[in-house]
Amino acid sequence: MKTLDAQASAAAGAADPGWLAARRQAALDYYDKLDMPSDREEVWRYVDLDFTFDDFALVEQPGEAHDIDTGIAAALPETAGWMRVVDGHATAVDAGDGRAVFGSLRALLADNSELFEPHVAQGTASDLNKFAAAHTAFAGDGAILVVPPGAAIEQPFFIDVQAATDGAVAFPLVTLVTGRSSQASVVIRYRSPDDVNALVVPNLELVVGANSQLKVTVVQNWGTNTTSISHLRAAVDRDASLHLGEAGLGAALSRLELQIDLEGNGSSANVVGAYFGDDTQTLDYRYTMHHQGLNTASDMFLKGAVQGESLSIFTGMIRIDEEAQKTNAFQTNRNLILSDGAAAQSVPNLEILANDVRCGHGSTMGPLDEEQRYYLMSRGLDEPRSNRLLVHGFFNEALERFPEPAIADVVTSWIDTKYRAAQEAGRV
Amino acid sequence: MSLALQVSGVRASFGDLEILKGVDIDVPFGEVHVLMGPNGSGKSTLCHVLMGKDEYDASGSALVGGTEVMGLPVDERARAGLFEAFQYPVEVPGVSLNDLLREMGEVRQDPGFDSRVESAAETLDMERFRERAVNGGLSGGEKKRSEMFQMAVAGPKVAILDEIDSGLDIDAVREVAHLVEELRSDDLGVLIITHYSRILRYMNPDKIHVMVEGEVVRTGGPEMASELEASGYVDIAGNEATVPKPAVTPFDI
Ligand SMILES: Nc1ncnc2c1ncn2[C@@H]1O[C@H](COP(=O)(O)OP(=O)(O)OP(=O)(O)O)[C@@H](O)[C@H]1O
Numbered sequence: 001m002k003t004l005d006a007q008a009s010a011a012a013g014a015a016d017p018g019w020l021a022a023r024r025q026a027a028l029d030y031y032d033k034l035d036m037p038s039d040r041e042e043v044w045r046y047v048d049l050d051f052t053f054d055d056f057a058l059v060e061q062p063g064e065a066h067d068i069d070t071g072i073a074a075a076l077p078e079t080a081g082w083m084r085v086v087d088g089h090a091t092a093v094d095a096g097d098g099r100a101v102f103g104s105l106r107a108l109l110a111d112n113s114e115l116f117e118p119h120v121a122q123g124t125a126s127d128l129n130k131f132a133a134a135h136t137a138f139a140g141d142g143a144i145l146v147v148p149p150g151a152a153i154e155q156p157f158f159i160d161v162q163a164a165t166d167g168a169v170a171f172p173l174v175t176l177v178t179g180r181s182s183q184a185s186v187v188i189r190y191r192s193p194d195d196v197n198a199l200v201v202p203n204l205e206l207v208v209g210a211n212s213q214l215k216v217t218v219v220q221n222w223g224t225n226t227t228s229i230s231h232l233r234a235a236v237d238r239d240a241s242l243h244l245g246e247a248g249l250g251a252a253l254s255r256l257e258l259q260i261d262l263e264g265n266g267s268s269a270n271v272v273g274a275y276f277g278d279d280t281q282t283l284d285y286r287y288t289m290h291h292q293g294l295n296t297a298s299d300m301f302l303k304g305a306v307q308g309e310s311l312s313i314f315t316g317m318i319r320i321d322e323e324a325q326k327t328n329a330f331q332t333n334r335n336l337i338l339s340d341g342a343a344a345q346s347v348p349n350l351e352i353l354a355n356d357v358r359c360g361h362g363s364t365m366g367p368l369d370e371e372q373r374y375y376l377m378s379r380g381l382d383e384p385r386s387n388r389l390l391v392h393g394f395f396n397e398a399l400e401r402f403p404e405p406a407i408a409d410v411v412t413s414w415i416d417t418k419y420r421a422a423q424e425a426g427r428v
Numbered sequence: 429m430s431l432a433l434q435v436s437g438v439r440a441s442f443g444d445l446e447i448l449k450g451v452d453i454d455v456p457f458g459e460v461h462v463l464m465g466p467n468g469s470g471k472s473t474l475c476h477v478l479m480g481k482d483e484y485d486a487s488g489s490a491l492v493g494g495t496e497v498m499g500l501p502v503d504e505r506a507r508a509g510l511f512e513a514f515q516y517p518v519e520v521p522g523v524s525l526n527d528l529l530r531e532m533g534e535v536r537q538d539p540g541f542d543s544r545v546e547s548a549a550e551t552l553d554m555e556r557f558r559e560r561a562v563n564g565g566l567s568g569g570e571k572k573r574s575e576m577f578q579m580a581v582a583g584p585k586v587a588i589l590d591e592i593d594s595g596l597d598i599d600a601v602r603e604v605a606h607l608v609e610e611l612r613s614d615d616l617g618v619l620i621i622t623h624y625s626r627i628l629r630y631m632n633p634d635k636i637h638v639m640v641e642g643e644v645v646r647t648g649g650p651e652m653a654s655e656l657e658a659s660g661y662v663d664i665a666g667n668e669a670t671v672p673k674p675a676v677t678p679f680d681i
């Protein structure tokens with residue numbers, strides 16, 4: 001186990017090409033300079049970080065991977081390739097049939113240095129916060145996918161990201177690049193056993209090439225003692241589209257800071273989320289949709305529920321540049337508060353500099369609808385059963401918009417189970 | 429004949445507002461009754477009070493096939509055999525009609541349930557709505573059709589159909605009326621709430637009840653429909669003399 005210092009950073013970057021070594025060094029400087037974020041900063045409001053990096057260490061040997069499928073693998077009988085990343089190390093790779101470059105970032109880096117240079121470790125600025133800096137300074141491995149121009153790959157790629165070692169910190173990096181006019185779908189699943197107290201700082205970098213279509217499904221199902229501070233940054237080129245679905249179920253604290261830049265004219269992003277907190281979980285989403293090109297379109301649609309004493313936060317920012325005329329941008333965040341001890345925050349924001357745009361946002365918060373429950377009960381359904389059906393329906397509206405329906409079905413069954421467990425334990 | 433529904437002395441208020449002032453209605457098994465009355469007289473409130481909606485302070489007795497349902501939770505009343513078709517069916521986003529039917533089947537443990545679903549779906553041409561959200565984006569008429577569908581599959585002892593004919597086109601009104609007549613059996617009593625005698629042309633109601641200001645002020649035979657059509661509800665309360673003789677024969681309106 002290594003503490004996070006210059007030596008650990010150098011070890012993580014032992015095989016770096018020069019360009020990456022320079023990025024790493026700059027990030028290490030920021031890491032040393034920056035303080036841990038505090039809830040006095042607007043973007044960290046409501047979140048109390050009760051740990052520091054010193055509480056965790058990097059592992060040189062990944063812990064034992066969990067092989068037991070919880071339904072996701074079964075829902076993906078045919079993949080275009082799959083891999084496993086444990087404690088930040090790629091431990092298993094099936095690169096697929098070679099239609100795309102896919103595999104361990106570290107293993108592929110030397111041979112593909114020029115191909116990767118414009119993309120890797122470019123996604124999230126190192127000076128954004130201490131976690132982003134730490135990521136670039138200490139990330140050693142992860143998954144990379146580069147889809148060549150024109151390739152249309154129907155089966156999804158599957159990346160199984162795990163934390164397996166108690167006390168470990170890991171910085172998995174996932175870089176997904178679609179070439180011009182290509183199509184690909186990627187499913188990323190996060191998990192760890194409940195007894196593993198780990199800190200995971202994943203970064204997702206999406207580079208969506210001109211006229212390409214990228215679908216990404218993220219299933220966050222960390223164990224109850226894992227903390228995850230994650231960044232996702234996407235750059236979407238001309239006429240390209242990104243379809244992103246995130247399901248947030250696990251972790252003690254899971255934060256996802258997302259920024260999508262609709263850079264190219266005619267680019268679009270469809271972002272769907274379903275998150276469900278229980279016990280003392282905190283689920284924290286900070287989303288920014290940045291319209292830069294002409295004629296761009298975005299839709300953010302997130303549904304969250306909290307029960308037990310959990311807390312959820314969604315802040316959504318739609319930023320429309322002066323040049324981004326003819327933008328269509330919408331965001332919806334609906335929240336179900338299922339028990340008295342639970343709370344949700346929903347903060348939609350708009351920052352519009354262009355004058356020819358169509359833009360809308362809505363946010364709601366409240367318990368299950370009484371009229372709907374009465375209607376269902378009048379059909380003979382007892383109250384707990386009616387409530388289950390309503391929770392199912394609430395999330396269904398988001399999950400039916402997910403990129404991979406088979407994955408959405410699995411998430412639906414997990415959500416149903418999670419609510420039922422809370423009913424049986426009297427937490428709702 | 430024994431009674432499908434026996435309502436006696438039902439009172440209900442909402443806050444300070446007294447809505448039902450002691451309602452008595454009997455619907456025997458095998459019969460189809462009609463409840464009419466001016467807007468705001470309390471017809472829908474009676475439905476909801478019988479169904480057990482908790483926003484009203486209610487008292488009195490309601491027997492469904494001999495079982496007292498007042499005081500029971502809503503779902504137990506439904507399972508005791510009471511079905512209410514809502515005047516304003518509620519949209520349940522994200523829950524498909526099939527999801528709801530599956531749950532209805534599970535709580536009933538009735539071997540005939542699935543076959544009733546299939547046959548009613550065909551009769552009422554509901555197939556294309558089954559994967560859609562319950563009442564979601566349905567037209568007014570489609571919602572009523574969905575209510576009839578659910579009633580047919582629920583297999584109740586008493587069905588109260590609150591303005592099931594409102595917003596229906598002429599063909600659909602006839603269809604609903606025919607369906608009610610088709611479902612007429614010795615195991616079912618039906619109470620139809622309506623503002624229009626139109627629907628009565630296609631069925632043979634046994635009795636008509638008139639509610640005014642929270643009370644049933646008159647009960648009579650089917651011929652009363654045309655009387656009401658001619659005179660309106662003015663003066664009907666206890667003043668039969670002022671109600672003119674029917675100007676037209678029943679159901680020729
Ligand atoms: N939940 C409620 N809150 C406030 N007032 C109510 C409520 N329910 C019923 N009322 C009042 O009680 C009275 C009876 O209403 P109800 O809906 O039962 O009438 P109705 O006979 O069904 O009328 P319509 O023919 O227009 O459907 C009305 O004055 C109505 O405003």
Ligand SMILES: [Mg+2]
Nearest residue numbers: 471472473515
């Ligand atoms: Mg009414």
